[in-house]
Amino acid sequence: MDDKQSTCYRTIKDLVFEFVSTHDGCVDPEELRERVLACFPGSAWKDSHWRWYRYQICTGKYADEFPERVKQRLSETNRRHTQPRGLVKKHGDRILRQARELIAEAAGRDVVLRFKINRWVYSRLQQDEIQKKKPLKRSLWDAGVRACQRCGKPFASLRGVHLHRVDASEDYYDGNCQLLCSICHDS
Ligand SMILES: [Zn+2]
Structure with a gap:
């Protein structure tokens, strides 16, 4: 198995969760998108998918799976990345x-x-x-x-x-x- 294979995930959700955890909540949506497309080339990944995950992690159904610190960072970094x-x-x-x-x-x-x-x-x-x-x-x-x-x-x-x-x-x-x-x- 080559390097690329070993960094792949079973599901996009697994990838997103791992990405959020390893970045401690400081998620660059652009970088995440590249990772998703690298592992799941057929994916129709959109920014709105990340927004959905972010919402579910911050206050929705995945809120219990992440520490407060990560959730707080998620909403802060989000503000920085969408600054029009x-x-x-x-x-x-x-x-x-x-x-x-x-x-x-x-x-x-x-x-x-x-x-x-x-x-x-x-x-x-x-x-x-x-x-x-x-x-x-x-x-x-x-x-x-x-x-x-x-x-x-x-x-x-x-x-x-x-x-x-x-x-x-x-x-x-x-x-x-x-x-x-x-x-x-x-x-
Ligand atoms: Zn109330």
Whole structure:
């Protein structure tokens, strides 16, 4: 058996677990991807697969299999590796500038109208976020999450239940969300 063979794993999960452990949670997703493809050339490995594993290790079904230190590193290194902040600011500022100009142009000297348009745009954008969260909450609920995923307090319904992003630097998507009670969410 050559060297390459001996570093191969039975399953991708075995490889990922070993990779996380030997790197003590400091995982470079790019390096991991290369390792996965080297051992499993037919794999359709995507970044979203790593995000799923990371989520399951940090707070999901694999959470008991890794020490706290590793889990903490995982969420920290993740933040370092997905840092589009500069890009977000660049585009965000440009869009904001244009939005402000458009609002000023539409309202003219009417300060009340300006205030109202401003409010309208603001609340619609916020509404977009809320609409995105609803189906995610529902899918977690339907998957059997019926209690706060931090303190275990049972939920009677989805009312007042908060959708929490495990990694706050990332968007709301399946692998990055938990249901929390309001106390845990606000703490
Ligand atoms: Zn709670």
